[in-house]
Amino acid sequence: MILLGATVVYMVKQHIDISPTKWGKFTTTFQMLAVTAVLLQFKYAYLFWWLAVIFTVISGIDYIMRGFKTLYAIDNAHRNGK
Numbered sequence: 412m413i414l415l416g417a418t419v420v421y422m423v424k425q426h427i428d429i430s431p432t433k434w435g436k437f438t439t440t441f442q443m444l445a446v447t448a449v450l451l452q453f454k455y456a457y458l459f460w461w462l463a464v465i466f467t468v469i470s471g472i473d474y475i476m477r478g479f480k481t482l483y484a485i486d487n488a489h490r491n492g493k
Contacts, residue, residue, distance in 0.1 A: 423482060432477075434470035441466050 441463040448456035 419478070419482075432470065432473055434466060434473045438463065438466040438470040 441459060445456065445459040445463040447453075448459045453459075
């Protein structure tokens with residue numbers, strides 16, 4: 412989904428500035444912890460799994476909102492003659 416959004420922004424803007432967010436970093440951290448916990452058969456691996464799910468959803472929403480803001484800013488610049 413993020414890749415598709417980035418492609419749309421690039422097609423419209425002809426340039427894209429991709430920078431990681433704190434939510435994306437939390438997501439990656441908890442996804443790696445979840446994978447490690449499952450592989451090590453950690454008793455409470457499901458806690459890391461659910462934290463990874465929660466942060467993945469938050470991160471996805473954040474990236475979608477950033478994408479819409481970028482596209483909306485482009486539309487406003489064109490309407491105002493900039």
